[in-house]
Amino acid sequence: MANKFFLITCKSKKTKHREGEVTIAFPLTANTQADAKKIAWETLAAKDEQGTIEFFQVPNISRITEEEYNQLLLDNEADQIESELEAEQETPSKDWPQLNSSGFYDKDSDGLLRATITQEENIAEILVLQTAPEMWVFGYRYVTQSSSLAKPTSHAQGEFESIEEAIADSTNVILNIAEFQSQHSEGNDQAFAKKVLDYDFGKDILSQLEVATEDQMDIEEQIDNQSSATLPHQTDVDVSSFNIGKTKRIELAVMPQDDQWVASYAFTDSANPDNDLGNIRIFLKDAKSTRENAINLAMGHAGNWLFKVDEVTAAKDFFKGNIAETFDNGISHAIVINKTEPKEPLVSQETMDKIKEVGKVFEDKEDDHFIPKDATQRFVYDCLATIDDSHLDLTEEQYQEAGDKVHEVLKELAKKHAGFNQFYTLEAMTRIDWDSGTDAKKTFLNIRTLRSIFTENMVKVQNVPESKSEEPEETPSFQDWSKTNKGKSFDDYAEEFNIDSTVATSQSVEHPELLEAITKRMQGVESPATPEQVHTALCTNITDETDVKALSEAVLTLKNPAILWHSTTSVNLIQNHTKHPEQPTYDKVEKSKQTAPLFDKENQWQLFTHQLLSMDGNDVKATEKQYVTIAGNIQAIFWATGHKLKDGEFYTEIASGFMELIRNVENVMATLMDAKTTRDLINETINSQNAVETQPEETSEPIEVPEQITAQEPANEPIQEVKTIADLPENYQSNPNLALFMQGFETDLAFTKQDHNGRLSIKTQYRIMRATEIWGPIGVGWGYEVKREWTVKGAPIIMNGAITEHHEQVHKCEIIFWYMHEGTRIEFTQYGDTRKLYMSQYGKFIHDDEVEKKSLSDALGKAMSMTGLCADIYLGTYDDSGVMNKAEQMNLAKKKVQALEFDGQASEAALTKAKSYTDKFANAPSLAEIKRLEKLAIAALDAMPKSDNESREKQEKCIERVKQQAQEAIHTFTQDLQAHKEKA
Structure with missing residues (x-):
């Protein structure tokens, strides 16, 4: 049978289809008209993706010729190509984000979506970014007091075709970390981890999208495609609409309610909104027994409104004919209404209105806080930000006013005081201890008060004469200009003063x-200062003796660029590249210029030789050959006698004794160059040490002692060396007067360390903890009061072997220490001191800016020791280096055991979590689910410790095993699926 050609025309039901009245026409070929009708229904479902077959009327089928059929095919194909071209032209071109030089996307990239949850200083965050059509990447960070895990947004974590996949993977990583932290951390970290586990990161990310996601569109499509109500408690209601003139519109609706019918209406007037009346979703309480009566009620309200808005003619025409038929003919769309009664709102309207008023503060057009516009406003902002968030209290106009006042005061100081250093003055201002945020705000808005406080904290360059006459202003140097224009570059400076920025001249x-x-060096590094500001600060310490070229090379090779903007460390960096033949501020001692001592600091024998020669200043005169000769002599004699130079980090008693003998020698160089004399001195040291250690042999013969001696000398028992509290005499421990002393006697060596002199130093925080344990909280059971602080002269400073008239500066502190004993307040005075300004052994001046804290710690330690706190150390329990080494080894072993136990627990938890995912491979319903479980298992293994190569290899093996199990599961699933198909 020959094929016949048909034209199919399908019209939608306008009250059902989401787009109203839709007509779809297409040609087809079939053997019979019945076949054409069947093909038409199948083609219709594919043609209209927005609806279903139930939304269309029965297709109209008409016969056409073959020529007409071919022409329609060509027309449809042309229309489709034209639509695709128009869609491509309408699609706006988009600039996708680019990777930076470090291989990841900047945190301010356009389109970056983030979901963040914080608690105090803890933060958990995921970041999702679209980098190309159908390509998404993510990053994350999880920072707490006990851990910090972060991955910048990049392709290293994977590339995903949809945002949902990227959110799922990133969320899994964060939740695995949080779950691990919730099981193995404590305190705030554990509470924060539980908070993270309850947070919906995906919902937060999706809420930031301007368009609906694919999943949301699928849900909406499913809802619209249903012919019945979406949910059981909802119903569809047809709405009849009528346009009256060009500006007025009437909408009417009726629906059944129990055994009756109710009506609603909505009247709008675009020309005069005051005429608007009603809400189509709010039905009248006046219920009617039939649908027609409800329609009459709604139409009556419509007529009354038309007469009210002077549409008399339209009102008369509106009520002509059958009202019910007029209503049915006007049905244009449907609305969804909940069947259940509306519940009372949980929040009153008054409260909602107040919330809206408060919400105006958070409008998108405004920032959550003020953003400074220039350097002076930024300075005011930073000062206030340190005082209980006071920076949030000033308005933009007040910031501008305060910034102008700061700028004016800085100009006055620079003009009035020669040598005024603005950079360090502003730095000093940021360290002011304000009484309150209110005082600080008032100060910045009052120029007199501001001028006074700037003058008090002004920093000047010393020995610069005050200017007496005003001279015409010259072009400032870039350093001076950058101090008042923080954040600006050299190009800005060149543009302002018409300087060729391409030629950086002196x-x-x-x-x-x-x-x-x-x-x-600072390129790509986050820092609190610009390169120009760092350069300005460094230049203030550079002298004519500084090797700037070598300094520049050192800057390029710095491992940690933070040294550049750290004031104390940066000064030392400059001093390392500055020659110091003499200090011009001290009395000069004319001596011939000597070369640096030529010895190997890594060789302990040559270093010991250098220390011996330095006793009379011969270290700067010795040649390399003399160092090698003397060190060789000493080393040979020590080895020949079977003694060592050092025991651990410290010199042995033989070496220390030999050094004491050398102190009494007049010509150290000549003595040490003579091998025989050196051997005699070392043997003398060894013999004297053996004499001290050798005890007389015990004999059974009684020793006669003159009676007068026994009468004069009391028969005292020898005092045993105190080791622990258990070694003390029993009467010490039972003596009530020593009860407090015994309470804090023993010290936990985990809270001590050896200082540069080899003595044990006790951590102040440990002393405070023990004091709190004995007496209670500070301020209640014990405390202290600083009475006074002052600075005195210390030892004279020696330059080039000569004593100068200048001295070290020593900071001293006097405190009153008190504690409660049986209800009585006991108090006494104690002192502490710390060197404030001194010269190091390398010839550099050191200024300690933490002397107040150190002196207070010294005073507290001395005061607490008088009550018996840590008395075992002061009584010499750990003076023996052997005992100390054993104690350190025990403490170190304890820490290693704890670390290994923690690593073991962490590994076990990660493996258990990963196994919970791999066990689900066998029951996975699809290949996609197996792959998802594989990713979850690998993500769980990321939490395994990687402290050494063995741990890393173990993790890699576990990951390989997970991948192998996943491949086996995929293979099994594929075989089962194939067998099922063959069976079917």
Whole structure:
């Protein structure tokens, strides 16, 4: 039978289809009209993706010729191509984010979506970014007091075709970390981990999208495609609408309610909104027995409204004919209404109105806090930010006013005081201890008070004469200009003063090679200062004796660029590249220039030789050959006598004794160069040490002692060396007067360390903990009061072997220490001291800016020791280096055991979690589920410790095993699926 050609025309039901009245026409070929009708229904479902077959009327089938059929096919194909071209032209071009030089996307990339949860200083966050069509990547960070895990947004974590996949993977990583932390951490970290586990990161990310996701669109499509109500408690209601003139519109609806019918209406007037009346979703309480009566009620309200808005003619026409038929003919769409009665709102309307008023603060057009516009406003902002969030209290106008006042005061100080250093003055201002945020805000808004406090904290460069006459202003150097223009670059400076920025001359930039090195080293590094600001600060400490070229090379090779903006460390960096033949501020001692001592600091024998020669200043005169000769002599004699130079980190008693003998020698160089004399001195030291250690042999013969001696000398028992509290005499421990002393006698060596002199140093925080354990909280059971602080002269400073008239500075502190004893307050005075300014052994001046804290700690330690706290150390329990080494080894072993136990627990938890996923491979309903479980298992294994190579290899083996099990599960699933198909 020959094929016949048909034209199919399908019209939708306008009250059912989501787009109203839709007509779809297409040609087809079939043997019979019945076949054409069947093919038409199948084709219709594919043509209209927004609806279903139930939304269309019966297709109209008409016969056409073959020529008409071919022409329609060509027309449809042309229309489809034209639609695709228009869609491509309408699709806006988009600039996708680019990777930075470090291989990841910047945190301020356009389109970056983030979901964040915080608690105090803890933070958990995922970041999702679309980098290309159908390509998403993610990053994450989980930072707490006990751990910090972060991965920047990049392709290293994988590439995903949809945002849902990226969210799922990133969320799994964060939740695995949080689950591990909830089981193995404590305190705030554990509470935060539980909070993270309850947080919906995916919902937070999806709420930030401007368009619906694929899943949301699928849900909406499923809802619209249903012919009945979406949910059991909802119903569809047809709405009849009528346009009256060009500006007025009437909408009416009726629906059944129990055994009756209710009506609703909505009247709108676009020309005059005051005429609007009713809500189509709010039905009248006046219920009617039939549908027609409910329609009459709604139409009556419509007529009354038309007369009210002066549409008399339209009202008369509106009521002509059958009202029910007029209503049915006007049905244009349907709405969904809940059947259940509306519940009372949980929050009153008054409260909601207040919330809306407060919400205005958080409008998108406004920031959550003020963003400074220039350097002076930023300075005010930073000062206030340290005082209980006071930076949030000033308005933008007040910030501008405060910034202008700061700028004016800085100009006055720079003009009035020669040598005024703005950089360090502003730094001093940020360290002011304000009484309250209110005082600080008032100060910045009052120029007199601001001028006074700036003057008090002003920092000047010393020995710069005050300017007496005003001279015409010259172009400032880049360093001076950058101090008042923080954040601006050299190009801005060049543009302002018409300087060629491409030629960095000495007239425009001091030490340009240093600025170039700083800029290169700080590139891509987050820092609180700009390269120009760091350069300015460094230049203030550079002298004519500084090797700027070598300094620039050192800057480029710095491992940690934070050294550059750390004031104390950066000064030391400059001093290391500055020659120090003499100090110009001290009395000069004219001596011939000597070369540096030529010895190997890594060789302990040559280092010991250097210390011996330095006793009379011969260390700077010795040659390399003399160092080798003397060190060789000493080493040979020590080895020949079977003695060592050092025991651990410290010199042996033989070496220390030999050093004491050398102190009494007049010509150290000549003595040590003579091998025989050196051997005699070492043997003398060994013999004297043996004499001390050798005890007289015990004999059974009684020793006669003159009676006068026995009468004069009391028969005292020898005092045993105190080791622990158990070694003390029993009457010490039972003596009530020593009860407090015995309470804090023993010290936990885990809270001690050896200082540079080999003595045990006790941590202040440990002393405070023990004091709190004995007396109670500070301020209640014990405490202290600082009475006074002052600075005194210390030892004279020696320069080039000569004593100068200058002295070290020593900070001293006097405190009153008190504690409660049986209801009585006991108090006494104690002192502490710390060197504030001194010269190190390397010839560099050291200024300690933490002397107040150290002096207070010293005073507290001395005071607490008088009550018996840590008395075992002061009584010499650990003076023996052997005992100390054993105690350190025990403490170290304890820490290693704890670390191994924690690693073992962490590994076991990660393996258990991963196994819970791999066990589900066998019951996975699809290949996609197996792959998802594989990713979850690998993510769980990321929590395994990786402290050494063995741990890392173990983790890699576990991951390989997971992948192998996943492949086996996929293979099994594929075989089962194939067998099922063959069986079917």
